[in-house]
Structures are given as C-alpha cells and as structure tokens.
Amino acid sequence: MSTQLDIPVLFILFNRPRHARKVLEQIRQAQPKELFIAIDGPRPNHPTDREQVAQCTALLDEIDWPCQVYKLIQPRNLGCKRGVSTAITWFFEQVEMGIILEDDCLPDPSFFTFCRETLLYHQHNSSVMHISGVNFQGGQRHGDGSYFYSKICHIWGWATWRRAWAKYDVSMQSYAEFRQNQVIKDLFTDQKVQQFWTEAFDGVYAGQIDTWDYQWCYTIWTSGGICVCPNQNLISNIGFGQDATHTKEDTESTGNQPLQTLTEIVHPRFLIESRRATEYSLHKFFRKVSGIKQRMENITNKPGLKNVKTTFRKHLLP
Template sequence: MNDHYQTKSPVLFIIFNRPETTRRVFEQIRQSRPSRLYIAADGPRTDKPDEGTLCADARKIADEVDWPCDVKTLFRETNLGCKEAVSAGITWFFDQEEEGIVLEDDCLPANDFFRFCDTMLEKYRHDTRIRHICGSNYQHGKKWGTASYYFSNLTHVWGWAGWRRVWQEYDKELTQYHAEDVRPQLETIFTDRFIVEVWGNIFKHLKAGDIDTWDYQLTYLNFFNNSLSVIPNVNLVSNIGFGQQATNTVNQHSLNANMPLQQLGTIVHPVYILPAKEADSDTLNYEFEIPRRWKKYNKPKYKLKRWFKGLFK
C-alpha cells in the first residue's frame, strides 16, 4: 500500500545521461504514482564516447513503471542540446496536456511537491496573473508572510508546474526582443542597477545565441507580461546534480546545491496577490553577486573614473 500522496497531475520527466540521479528522482515520481507519465530524453553527443551507454541506462527507467500509468516517451537519437531538446520536450508535453508537472533528472522532489503543484494548478488554473508554479525555495529558512507560499517575479525551474495557456506563448528565439526596450522595462521591475544590468546582458546573449538554454526565455516571457510565480515558503525540490558532470550547476559549494527537502503542512493561501520584491532581491543578490558589484562600484578609484568621464559628456 502506498501511503504517499498520489498526484492528480500528469508528469513530464526530462532525462539525459545521468542514470544515478535519474533513478533517485524516478523513485520519488513512483511514490506519487501519476496516471500519465511523459519521459523525454535528448540523444548522446558524438564527441562523448561513453555517453551513448549512459543515455541508454537512463532510458531504462521507462521500463520500470510498476503502477497503473500511461507512459509516453520521446527519445531522441541525435543530440539537440539543452535549448532545443528541453523546450521541444515541454512543447510535446503541453501539446497533449492542458497542465502538468515538469521535473528534470537532477531535481529531487519531496512528496509534498506533488500535492503543492496539484493545489496550485487547480486554484490558479484560470487566473492569468499567475503563470508559473515553483517547487524550489532559495530563501534558506527565511519565510515571507504567514501563508504557505508567496508570489514572485522570478521563475525557478528546478521542479515546476504550469499550464498550456502559458507555454503556448513561449518564444524560444525571443522574436519579440528589442535591445533598446529591454533595460527601460527591466527598470520597472527591479530598482537595483546591477540586477537590471545582468538581466539585460543575459537576454542580449540569449538573443545572440551565445547561451544554450531554454529557461531564460520563460523568465523573459513572464517578466514582460507582468506575471507572477508561486513559490513555496519551504523548499520542496533539491537539485542533486551539482558537480563537474552538470551543464550549468558545477559549483558543488553553492548554497543552492543539495538543499534539504522540507514538509509543507496544511496549505494556507496568501490574502494579497503581490510579488515579494525583497525575497526576489535576496535570491538575485546571491545569484548575481550584487554586493560584490556594489563594493567594486563604490571604490574611490572607480568613482574618480566615472567623475572624469562625466566631464566630457
């Protein structure tokens, strides 16, 4: 008998070349027993001789579903890369489902994550202000408000849930991007000049094709549609993939690596639907090293340099 919460929502499981973390995450999915499970996998890279075996080992998970479940797979034979493979997998999922849960092979969910997602998907199904449901919390014990979750302008994707109504607007190539418009619009969201500067550079390089990723495009979409995300006041997803094998999360000493999973308890909803700006600032201050940037900016030699430049404007 399964005493764990059983999710009502379909689940998309995105895997690649890490059979060990894939199995750990799958065990948590197994406990939640979704009735529909989608598994998407990119193909091995030609310059990685051992990757074919690793990818094949990870894909064996599809044969280990031992509960009543409709399993669908999208297994690529060739490597598309993070941007193409993950975004296409999510599109494949939302082409068949109106809403659902998305997990990658290094994002270990608590069982409460599935209950949280089910509740949020239902509550905000038709509320177009809310466009993203996060599972991870980067506040490291600090809570915002007395409810079980708060609202944010950010879109954490280490375990998340969402709706087709949002994903159908996803713009992988940022076709609506206009460089001259981005900074003024970002300044209406963030007051810190360095946060604005970093996001502006991210979107600039994303548009130029310098960053092989899919998730910043979702952030871009939500920023410029005045959208809100839901973030639990406890951490419900732990990224267990930090290390040299990771694509992006290589710093094993990051505060956000292997964060402990917590219990949600009874879900209490916030009274007001407004973003917790200070919570977002705390997250970005660490992620973008904002205090270090300000410290450098305020050094006397840099102040003098800016004053001198100002003489010739």
C-alpha cells in the same frame, strides 16, 4: 500519497541514470496517472553519452504502477535550449497543466501535492504563470500562507499551465524592441540587476548561450506574470558535480538542500508580489559583479534557472 496523482508529470532525462533513478523513485511514490518521458540524444564526440542515455531509456522498464506513459526519445542531441524547450512544448500540446522535473531535481513527496493544489487553485488566474518547488530565502518566511508570490521563477522542479507556456518564444523575437526601449528599467530599479539580466538576455538572443530558461523568465516578465514560491524547500538539486552539464560547482550552497515536508497548504490571503522576497533573490543571486569575483563566478554556477557556464551566464534561477 494514498491515491494516484491526477496531474500529468513530465520527466526530462539525458545522460545521468544514477540521478534519474532517484528522482523516478520519488515519482513512483506519487504514481501519476500520466507520465511523459523526454530523453535527449547522445552528443557527438562524447563517447560515454550513448551508453548513459541507453541506461536512462532502460529506466522506463521500471515504471511499474498503472499509468499511461508517453515517450519522446531524441535520436540525436538537441542540446539544452532545443532539447528542454521541445520537450515542454510537446508536453503542453497534450495536457492543460502539469509538473516538470529534470533528472537531477529530487522532490519531497509533498511537492506533488503542493503543485496539484496550486495548479488547480490558480488555473484560471492568467497572472500566475509559474509554480516553483525550491526555496532559497535563507530561512525567511513571507506572508501568511504556505507560499508567496515573486518575480523569480526557479526551475528546479516546477509546474505551469498550457495557457502560460503558449506565450513562450525560445528565440525571443520581441527582444530587440524590449532592449531598445530599455524595458528592463521598468522591471528592476537596481542598475546591477538590470545589467545582469540584460547581459543574460543579450547572450541568449545572440545565440551565445545554449539554454531555454532565461527565455521563460523573459516570457513571464513581459506578460506581467508572477510566480508561486513555497515557504519550505520541496526540491533538492542532486546534480552538482563534474559530470553535470552546467552545475559543476555550488558556491552558493543551493545544491543538495535538505527537503522539507509540507503538511498542509494554506493559500495567501492576498495575491500580491512579495517584493522583499524578490529583492532578496535578486541581490543574492542576480546582480552584476566585477573584478576577481566576476571572473570566479564566470567559471561556476549560481542557483538560478539552471544552466550554462559562459562569460555571459554566471548562473540562472535555482
């Protein structure tokens, strides 16, 4: 980009300085005028965390372009659920709209342009609540624009507005009523999809899954929201490996996807969900499975929101 990015960026780090430096290099190309840095604290009983978190903190000294830097450095570990959600809430207490990157989500330079243009284009459209950077549609293209609309809110590089995040509730206080009234059946017709999301939401609501992103899906869907998804892949998750918190294996080949450059942004003619795209994602990534396949998936991660290895969580959204 020839000029500085005028959309604020939140960069969330923890204990992987090598990955974080690569992402910071891409942020440097965009040169955001406002850069928010959130770093979770070291975990107790993890002896390498303190040094790795310190190395991530030291990366702030490499911010060498003219910008305003804001810092939220936690003295103690908050974990995925509280650490990430607290950082995003802090971000939107200060900005109206912004781009969010975690330390393993490597963006193509055009990702920043894409987010800027779609944030501004949909700024006053309350039904659009999320902008994704990844594309996991297996080569399929949807609609007549550079992006399409879907229910699926991938969070490996994304953007949103204060107006949307204001609806977020990390504790999902309305979920008991949602479950009692079986609202999931109004969202999805496939019983295995219903079962997948019900078990995921149950786990989060009961405190058995330490994550923040299922709650963001819940917020979007219960608010009648929709998501922007690019027709090209603008983010590569470089964080798969044994040092990852959640994405230790990549059985679906969603990690380390090639980056594609978006050369122009054409807005879709119609603001209508691509049900074909949503159904493709649901059937590929978000359906309940059973038997041996279920047990195998319970010890890996699918591409989804991005987090946890538990009996409830096979993955989340890429």
